[in-house]
Amino acid sequence: MPAPVAVVKLFENTLPQLEHTLSTRFGKGAFHANALYREVFRNGNLVPFNIPEFTNSPKLTKALEPLVQIDTGRVVHTLSEAHLIKFVTRLSDGVEIESVIIPMTDYYTLCVSCQAGCRMGCRFCETGNMGFARSLSCEEIVGQVFNARHVLKVPVKNVVFMGMGEPFDNFDAVIQAIRVMHEQRGFDIALRHITISTAGLTRGIERFARLDLPQVKLAVSIHAACNEKRSKIMPINRHMPLEAIKKALLTVPLTARGTFLFEYVLIRDFNDSRQDAEMLARYIHPLKVRLNLMTHNPIQGFEGRPVSEAHMHRFGDWLRDEGVFVIKRWGKGTGVSAGCGQLARNMKQKKMSCG
Ligand code: SF4
Incomplete structure (x- = not known):
């Protein structure tokens, strides 16, 4: 044959x-x-x-x-709130994934998924709580850009890997997708407009450090600067603690003006004290970091509560006093469950294998 x-x-x-x-x-x-x-x-x-x-x-x-x-999956559902669009793509095997188009001041950012579900199990995250179905192929990741630009007609310019899944748990497909998205005669997305966000998979960070993609930005979900607390909300920390993440980050070559992006979700009475801010500042030193401060978006099954706006400002000021560069992010899209940590599709109907 x-x-x-x-x-x-x-x-x-x-x-x-x-x-x-x-x-x-x-x-x-x-x-x-x-x-x-x-x-x-x-x-x-x-x-x-x-x-x-x-x-x-x-x-x-x-x-x-x-x-x-040429398989882009099919957009089967869209929800919008104040120019933000969450869309659901049904893939060829029926699994559904979510992506979010976020309006910025003068451009649009696309938040893509790289897995259906996630193995990391972060407690404050709806995706982490729903289990893991499978990783997406390069085609299925790139297909989300196609659908945003050509089906929904939004000229997205930035791509962030902050949707469903852990990018370094699907390393090869994510990196190839970045190379395809960047192709000048194709989508032409500049490498400096692409951000990979990881929960701190050290082997992934080290592999990333060896690639020829120094302009791609690396974000790390930190959320607590003490291992005991971090392990409570991010089980991956038990295997890859804060010290190991920092060691791995120190191997990443940054461009002259490059910084890491740290994400810190404030949870009331958990990681929002002055002592938490001081520990975080000590942890960050000597890394070059911009810190995105966000308040926790409520999800089912997690008892953590958001902090007030006033407290978020206070926490930000404590960090600034310690010399940390802070950007405060106010939740976008929470009304349509498109905020950080709120992406979850009804995979409950699909066969799941939780890792
Ligand atoms: S926060 Fe990211 S890494 Fe953690 S469970 Fe959610 S999708 Fe996975």
């Missing part, structure tokens, strides 16, 4: 990779690869074989058409 012919998943290929495939397998190269890229990534055409480049090459079209796979 002849070996099955491998399909070409367009959303998993950078332009040079596509050129290489077309050249080695079909004897065609840059011209047709560029045409495919332009039609799909730039023009949003999911049936690109009726453009002149292909209709003038009927033999090539006949060979390629059944082999090129």
Whole structure:
């Protein structure tokens, strides 16, 4: 029996990779690869074989058409609140994932998911509480950008890996997705406009440090600067404690003006005292960090409560007194459960294997 012919998943290929495939397998190269890229990534055409480049090459079209796979998943649901849009994509096996388009002052940021569910089990996070179904493929991650730009018609410019899942638990697919999104003749998303947010997987941080992607920003969910407290809300901390995370971060080469982004969700009477602020400042030193301070968004099954606006300002001032650069983030999208830690899809109906 002849070996099955491998399909070409367009959303998993950078332009040079596509050129290489077309050249080695079909004897065609840059011209047709560029045409495919332009039609799909730039023009949003999911049936690109009726453009002149292909209709003038009927033999090539006949060979390629059944082999090129373009699967973006299907947007089945959208919810919006004050220009923020949460959308649900149903993937080919029926699993549903959520993404959020967030309006910023003069551009849009897309918060993408990289897994359906999450293995990390952070207690304050709806995704962590729902278990883990599977990791997404590169195609399924890139498909979220396609859907934001071409289905929902929002010209997203920034991408943050802060949706469902832990990016470093799906390392290869996430990094390849970044390379595809960055492709200049495709979505052309600048590397400095991409942020990976991790719960602190040290091996992932160290692998990331060795890549050729220094402009990609790295965010770390810290949420407490003492291991005892952090382990209570982030089980991963028992295996990869704060000291190990810091050691791994010290291996990451930052660009001249680069900083890490630390995320700190304030939970009332848990991690919001002056002593917590001082410990955090000590932990941060000597790393170059911008600290995003957020208040906890209520979710079912977690008893933590948000802090008042006044207390968030006070905590921010304590950190500033210690020399920490602080940005306060006020919850966006909580009315449609699109705030930080609130993404969860009804995977309960799907088969789940909790890791
Ligand atoms: S906060 Fe992030 S890493 Fe933690 S459970 Fe939620 S999605 Fe996973």
